[in-house]
Amino acid sequence: MDDHLADVRRYDPTADAEAIERIVKHLGVALRNPQSLHIKALDAKxxxxxxxxxxxxxxxxxxxxxxDLAIEMADLAMGADNERKRVTFYYLVAKQLGRLDAL
Known part of the structure; x- marks a missing residue:
């Protein structure tokens, strides 16, 4: 969990730790797969x-x-990062939509 929190805070220094924890729980088993930890390229599909x-x-x-705008903004924010962590990307999308409370 600390690793996810540290990564999100690279983009949002005041990131909500509880929201991050809820994203981690939502993604669950998928985060155990090294290929699912990261979003490599964001194609249309x-x-x-x-x-x-x-x-x-x-x-x-x-x-x-x-x-689409929220996804694009997260993609732009993390664009320089070659190994974009899925938890961070999802957090940034939720924050852009103003929906951290929905987690």
């Missing part, structure tokens, strides 16, 4: 899946344009 499952189902954002 992956962005659509994030919009539908993370933004829509989990965060309750049904506005496609708003969800």
């Amino acid at each position: 992956h962005a659509a899946r994030l919009r539908e499952k993370w933004c829509g189902r989990k965060l309750g954002c049904t506005d496609r344009e708003r969800a």
Whole structure:
């Protein structure tokens, strides 16, 4: 958990530790797979899946344009990072949507 918190705080120094913990619990077993820990490239298919499952189902954002913008902003924020951690990316999307409370 400390590793995830430290990584998120690289992008948001005041990151909510409880929100990060809830993301870690949500991702669960997927985080045990080294390939699932990171988001390597955000292609259209992956962005659509994030919009539908993370933004829509989990965060309750049904506005496609708003969800796409949040995903794009997180992608831009982490763009220089070659190994973008999934927990950090999801946190940044939720924060951009103002939906940390939905976690």
